Amino acid sequence: MKERITKYLDTLINKGSVAIKLQFKKPRKSSKKYRFKEDPLGEEEKYSPIKGIVHKFGNRILWKITYRCAAHCQHCTRTRQIGTPDGDLTNENILSGAEYIRNHPEIDEVILSGGDPMFTVLDTMDALNELMKIETVKVIRIGTRMPLHSPDSFKTKHFKELLKKLRLIAKKRRLLVLVHINHPDELTRKVLNVLHTIKKTGAEILTQTVFLKGVNDNVEALEKMCITLYHNGIRPYYIYRCDYVRGLERFIVPLRKEKKIMTDLRKRLSGPAYPIYVIDLPDGRGKIPPPLDFWKNTGSSRTCFDFDEKKIRI
Numbered sequence: 001m002k003e004r005i006t007k008y009l010d011t012l013i014n015k016g017s018v019a020i021k022l023q024f025k026k027p028r029k030s031s032k033k034y035r036f037k038e039d040p041l042g043e044e045e046k047y048s049p050i051k052g053i054v055h056k057f058g059n060r061i062l063w064k065i066t067y068r069c070a071a072h073c074q075h076c077t078r079t080r081q082i083g084t085p086d087g088d089l090t091n092e093n094i095l096s097g098a099e100y101i102r103n104h105p106e107i108d109e110v111i112l113s114g115g116d117p118m119f120t121v122l123d124t125m126d127a128l129n130e131l132m133k134i135e136t137v138k139v140i141r142i143g144t145r146m147p148l149h150s151p152d153s154f155k156t157k158h159f160k161e162l163l164k165k166l167r168l169i170a171k172k173r174r175l176l177v178l179v180h181i182n183h184p185d186e187l188t189r190k191v192l193n194v195l196h197t198i199k200k201t202g203a204e205i206l207t208q209t210v211f212l213k214g215v216n217d218n219v220e221a222l223e224k225m226c227i228t229l230y231h232n233g234i235r236p237y238y239i240y241r242c243d244y245v246r247g248l249e250r251f252i253v254p255l256r257k258e259k260k261i262m263t264d265l266r267k268r269l270s271g272p273a274y275p276i277y278v279i280d281l282p283d284g285r286g287k288i289p290p291p292l293d294f295w296k297n298t299g300s301s302r303t304c305f306d307f308d309e310k311k312i313r314i
């Protein structure tokens with residue numbers, strides 16, 4: 001994956017944000033000692049019935065609209081694909097994706113993903129138009145980092161059209177926008193204003209965060225991030241353990257440390273400001289919350305479920 005960064009993020013790095021620098025700049029010396037696989041979650045081989053679609057769970061699917069993003073996050077779970085044209089969908093791809101969804105009425109939720117579906121606004125609007133014709137789709141989720149990669153884009157004509165469309169969709173379907181945010185430095189006034197604008201369409205905004213070594217593996221940063229979101233009407237929703245993807249080795253935080261942070265954070269944060277901590281298990285069970293330090297005999301014992309850090313290492 002090539003380095004790619006927006007002017008806006010560059011300004012924040014120049015002002016001294018280490019958390020943003022670590023997420024977007026390649027390290028000067030990159031280690032070639034890879035321990036992980038490229039696609040540990042098996043998105044390509046096992047679960048993709050049709051170009052763009054990942055159907056792993058019965059009722060909900062990912063629809064990857066693009067592999068392009070305004071900036072490239074060095075910790076991206078899809079580093080193998082980001083910035084390549086391989087994920088571009090033709091009009092036919094979009095129609096056949098919609099056809100697949102129509103033929104599977106058990107799918108009640110479609111998660112537009114990528115890449116960043118808000119970066120390729122026009123294709124995303126085509127996909128949204130198709131989805132609105134399918135009665136069985138009750139929930140649309142859009143995963144994006146565009147508000148913090150490029151907040152100024154939201155003033156452009158295409159984005160005004162997208163926001164208009166979101167307003168129409170929110171009247172007819174449940175509409176969630178999941179914004180990937182990792183650190184309070186990302187929540188500038190400009191970014192919060194964009195999030196407010198999206199919220200005004202009637203979409204609900206949730207966030208997803210990834211534990212990243214050196215970026216947010218401390219309780220103070222996460223506390224500040226969650227409180228800022230909460231006070232601004234945004235629900236901190238997920239915090240993931242970083243996936244064991246090739247090239248991401250340097251970002252992995254020790255599991256014990258993450259569990260301690262999440263345990264401490266529970267005391268510091270109001271309930272609705274506290275995100276769910278999950279690990280996307282490579283065996284297909286999905287995003288599973290690991291036991292925290294509140295209980296004795298969890299973690300290594302088998303009282304909850306068979307969860308052992310060594311076992312999930314790849």
Ligand SMILES: *Cc1c(COP(=O)(O)O)cnc(C)c1O
Nearest residue numbers: 054056057060061062111286287
């Ligand atoms: C995360 C994910 C989903 C959504 O799962 P939730 O538990 O509803 O967040 C759906 N499909 C795939 C392939 C996913 O990775």
Ligand code: SF4
Nearest residue numbers: 069072073076115145
């Ligand atoms: S915006 Fe999302 S998909 Fe794009 S590089 Fe960042 S984490 Fe990956």
